[in-house]
Amino acid sequence: MSGAILEALDLHYTYPDGTRALRGVTLRVPEGSRVAVLGPNGAGKTTLFLHLNGLLRPRKGTVRFAGREIRYDRKSLGELRRAVGMVFQDPDSQLFCASVFEEVSFGPANLGLAPEEVRRRVREALRATDAEDLAERPTHYLSYGQKKRVCLAGVLAMEPRVLICDEPTAGLDPRQTSGLIELLDRIARRGGTVLIATQDVDLAYSWADRVVVLKEGRVLGEGTPTEIFLDEDLLRGADLTVPWVVEVHRELVRRGLVPPDAPVPRNREELFGLLPAAEAAVRLEV
Amino acid sequence: MLHIDRYAYRNRLYGVHPADKVCLAGTALFVSLAGAPPLTPLLVLVVMAGATVGWAGIPWRYYLRLVAVGLGFLVLGLPAVALQAGPAGDGLLWGVRVGTFFLGLDRAGVERALHLLVKCLGAVSGLYFLALTTPVTELLRVLRRVGFPGLLLELMDLVYRYLFVLLETAGSIYVAQAARDGYASWGRAFRSLGLLVSVLFVRAHHRALALFTALSARGYNGSLEVVGPEYLSSWKNRLAVGCLTVGLLVSWVLTGGGAHVRGHP
Known part of the structure; x- marks a missing residue:
């Protein structure tokens, strides 16, 4: 394979x-x-x-x-x-270190990279996870969501x-x-x-x-x-x-507001894309 | 304790290089303790309190409270230093007779106690400055740079980090118990507290296992290698810290520091 x-x-x-x-x-x-x-x-x-x-x-x-x-x-x-x-x-x-920057540096440091390269990767990973402003914060004062982002950065830094x-x-x-x-x-x-x-x-x-x-x-x-x-x-x-998009789509098809042969929408946007025609149908009926 | 930690991350000296702050605090400690007349540690106290409150921006009320805590411990210890016991009651400023002995204060004892008091206050003001302006993480970085044993640093870091996790866990267990009347009476409180502690041990053990797994996933091989950020030392800050440090040392020499060691009983 x-x-x-x-x-x-x-x-x-x-x-x-x-x-x-x-x-x-x-x-x-x-x-x-x-x-x-x-x-x-x-x-x-x-x-x-x-x-x-x-x-x-x-x-x-x-x-x-x-x-x-x-x-x-x-x-x-x-x-x-x-x-x-x-x-x-x-x-x-996962977060063992009191300093966010050092926490993220743990993975790349284990790869045996030079300190300069480690720092570059830490900064990049923090940027990628929108956690740049957390670099200097202590781990224990982060919110749950912030901690999750730092965890992700710690793994991304290993590329x-x-x-x-x-x-x-x-x-x-x-x-x-x-x-x-x-x-x-x-x-x-x-x-x-x-x-x-x-x-x-x-x-x-x-x-x-x-x-x-x-x-x-x-x-x-x-x-x-x-x-x-x-x-x-x-x-x-x-x-x-059943995902709500599928459920709503199924109901719209059942009521004849959306043609049954169209592909099932994958997300909110695709579902909404099907709707203008349906609106017109409702107006006709009224 | 937790307030100190918060201030350490949120004070005006946060960006100052930790080595500079360690240097200043170390000097304060040295000048206070290395045999100087009472005037010198008092000077240290004034300078360091000024630096902590005026420069770093720690609220003076909070600072006074901290000093009061230190003072409390000192005052408890002072009688042991100041009190004299002897067979003769003459020469005492104040005394009581206990059996065949006299217990009391003489001039030398009081002087010794007061000197010790200001020495300790001076030294404590140096340590408070460090504790209130320098986060533990940065202290660890300084220690790492000067070649402190790695294993101890790792332990300190883990203890510091997981202290907060442990407190949080204990806090949430306590709330959960209190919500079900676990602390309604003395008896129940004791039982709940016992349960809390035993649960805490089990959780700590689980956490240690989970931590090991998570560390292994990132290539842990026996040592917690990390790399800290680079400091951009500002010359202004370094100069200010340098001036204070030199000032303390000069005042130490001028007030006859060092020579006093031999002169003092």
């Missing part, structure tokens, strides 16, 4: 306490794609991610990076983690080829959420590969190129957002709801 930067093949993992978190997960992440991994709590999203940058070792199955099976010796892991950056859900478990974010929008207010999505878009547009875990069906539907649905450690479905979110049986089986 060409073009896949990350692949997981039949991963099985059981935690020491006996929880069977992964029961044969197979996943393919094409280079330059935006992948959303959807699933309820306890579906195994975080466990899967921890495998993708070598933090957990599968009991069975393999992980491949750029076509090669990953190895778990110190040197190979170092190279993998340089290429696959991971942002954790809880910022307080990874793949960015993995565990629940990047959880706990953020609507404005912060849209800011974060914009940021992930920017990274993806520059050719980066972005993988997120989320429970937000609207986000997964509008943002991702590919959606993977996990439940109880198994992949229930994988495909384009349209394939996944028009499959009602799949959604019901995974305890997921």
Whole structure:
């Protein structure tokens, strides 16, 4: 399979306490794609991610990076983690340093770069995450949203080829959420590969190129957002709801306000684009 | 404690190079303690209080409160220095008889106590200046530059960072307990507090594990290497700090510092 930067093949993992978190997960992440991994709590999203940058070792199955099976010796892991950056859900478990600047410098400093290059990367990562003004602030006086941005900067400063974010929008207010999505878009547009875990069906539907649905450690479905979110049986089986754009579109089609053969809109803008004709239809009826 | 931390990040001397501030505070400490007559530490106190309140812009009310805290500790310790015990009661300014002994104050003892008091106040004013104007993170950078052992610096940084996480966690557990009447009576309060502490230990352990995972994800290999920003030292600030430092040293020499060590009992 060409073009896949990350692949997981039949991963099985059981935690020491006996929880069977992964029961044969197979996943393919094409280079330059935006992948959303959807699933309820306890579906195994975080466990899967921890495998993708070598933090957990599968009991069975393999992980491949750029076509090669990953190895778990110190040197190979170092190279993998340089290429696959991971942002954790809880910022307080990632931010270890009281100084934002030093926090962000940790990753690049571990790459063995010269201090000048480290500083350049820190400044660039802070700029990319709109966190420049936080550089001189102490970590413990940042708000939750600011902490999340600093976490992201700390990973971006390593300039990874793949960015993995565990629940990047959880706990953020609507404005912060849209800011974060914009940021992930920017990274993806520059050719980066972005993988997120989320429970937000609207986000997964509008943002991702590919959606993977996990439940109880198994992949229930994988495909384009349209394939996944028009499959009602799949959604019901995974305890997921229909994205509002799809729901509204479906209702508009049912009432005959929108032609049924047009492609299903992917986002708010596309949906609104369908509306003027509908308005005219309403006026005619009145 | 938390107020001091806040001021350290929000004072007018925030941009001054931390090494300069350490230098000034160190000089204040040295001049106060290195055997000078009482006048010198008093001078230090005035200069450093002026620098902290007037220059760095720390509210004087808050500063006075801090000084009062230091003073409180000093006053508690002073009687031990000032009081004399001996078989003879003559020569005492004031005294009581305890059995066959006399306990009281003599002139030398009072002088010694007062001298100690001003010495300590002078030294404390130097430390307050540093604590109120220089964030811990910057102090750590200075220590790193002068070759302080890396392991200790990492520990200090982690302790400082996670102190706030721990306080926040403890605070939210406390609120959650209080919301369910966990502190309604003495008995319940003790039980709730015990639970809080034990939960805190468990959470701290989980946090340590999560931190290790997160650090590993960014290539942690046994040492927390970080790179600090570069300081743009302003010549004006450096000059001002330099003048104060030299001024303190000169006043120390002029008031007969150093020589006093031998002259004093």
